[in-house]
Amino acid sequence: MNILITGGAGFLGDRLARTLLQQGTLRGQPIQQLMLADLVPPRDTALLADASVRHHTGDLLAQIPALMAQRWDAVFHLASAVSGECEANFDLGLHANLDTTRRLLDACRAQTLAGHPPPLFFFSSSVAVFGSDAAVPLPAVVRDDTLPTPQSSYGIHKFVCEQLVADYTRKGFIDGRAARLMTVSVRPGRPNGAxxxxxxxxxxxxxxxxxxxxxxxxxxxxALSSPVNTITGILTVAEASREAFGGRTAINLPxxxxxxxxxxxxxxxxxxxxxxxxxxxxxxxxxxxxxxxxxxxFESPRAAALGLSxxxxxxxxxxxxxxxxxxxxxxxxxxxxxxx
Structure with a gap:
């Protein structure tokens, strides 16, 4: 199993990589290689010391041709410009979130059209897809069937990408899974623009x-989730069968x-x-x-059915x-x- 993690130098990408190495398999298949792609190299020297771990640095959109020259069995797409950044710099949000995700999906599509099995594609969406619109007020409790009406550029980017992942899955280009992450606390390291x-x-x-x-x-x-609970949610969603995941709509994590x-x-x-x-x-x-x-x-029966709490x-x-x-x-x- 060859795995690509975008945002691999971030704290969730780093923790996901370490967890994958610790368990040694994904979907029952042994992990042979982990590629961590980010603007900067990972800071975890112990992670980089593992012979199965490689890293690729630079703007993700520009690096996709080189990254996707190799075939990946699974892609965890965690990289994005965050909420505050997207509000402050509209073009940055479009570049880092929409353009990059579309290009990455197309690279996976090309891989499938070349005769390879559709890769697992996990997309990290966000609670920010929900908001209160004048025509569709936000309910007191968000349920699995609540209509997303994002009220920020970041939330809109995430919702658009959810739909792209669903459509590429419908067409058989990828095995797509989108999960809406809650705010993760407490994050270590330096503050970011979120x-x-x-x-x-x-x-x-x-x-x-x-x-x-x-x-x-x-x-x-x-609405919060700890780092450990968030990684558990990501891997549970990624490893669930297509039937257990249920449809193609993004799932709300607990x-x-x-x-x-x-x-x-x-x-x-x-x-x-x-x-x-x-x-x-x-x-x-x-x-x-x-x-x-x-x-x-939130009330999240789909997540609960996967054993998440x-x-x-x-x-x-x-x-x-x-x-x-x-x-x-x-x-x-x-x-x-x-x-x-």
Whole structure:
């Protein structure tokens, strides 16, 4: 099994690669090669030390001819320009999201038309495909049959790409699976341009002894998933049979619904008020507009039928981050409370 991961140097791409190497197979087939494609090389030296891992750097759209000169059994398309970037730079969003995905799908199509089996094509969509339109108000709870009406360029890009994946699957060019990821928290590393980035920064930075700002009302509710639960969802969807996945419509992965206030309370309960004191409120109208357009409550029976469930609470999400990124928790009070 030869596997291509776009966005392979990102934190989800890195974690997906490490998980695949750990399990050694995909769909019951041994993994022979992992190609990680991104703008920059992976930072995980242990990952790069594995003989089966290769990496390719540069703008993905420009690199597709070279990348797709080799036949891939599976493509995990995680790369994209994120929400805040797409609002700030319209052309960047079109280039990185729509143009790149279409070109990648066409390369997979050419592979199939050359006589090879249709490759597995996993597309990481987003909760941002949902929003409240004047003609179609967003319901209090998003269900599997809720009509997507995105209210941001990023959300529109994701929804368009979902439909392309569905149509290329209908035509037999790929075995496409699109899954709508919830906001992933807590993300390690540096902040990115996502409007939801504060939902990691509110915890990552204070745990490292650095200040952080809250750009939205603390009673704002959000739909979250931990990194581990997100990767579990991605691989479960990728490995499910066509019949178990059910149709070609994107699947909503499970969501933990929690308010920012509840998240901050979990942080205080876990590591004490000294860490929480590093957070200040600094309203940001642009971030608030985007985040408030996203739904926070989901019922996802399709995901449940695949055995997927949301994280139990935000306390467990914080503990997962502290356990997996001990080196990033440097605040003395946090280290003492966590026994690090």
């Amino acid at each position: 409007a939801s980035g504060f939902l990691s920064g509110l915890f990552r930075e204070p745990l490292a002894g650095q200040p952080s700002v809250c750009p939205v009302d603390r009673d704002t509710e959000v 969501a933990l619904t929690v308010s920012v206030r509840q998240m901050l309370q979990a942080l205080q309960d876990l590591v004490g008020p000294e860490v929480l004191s590093l957070i200040r409120d600094e309203p940001d109208a642009a971030v608030k507009k985007i985040v408030h357009s996203w739904p926070s409550r 949301p994280d139990p609470d935000f306390d467990s999400v914080l503990r997962q981050y502290a356990q997996h990124h001990v080196e990033a928790v440097t605040h003395p009070a946090a280290r003492q409370r966590l026994g690090l």
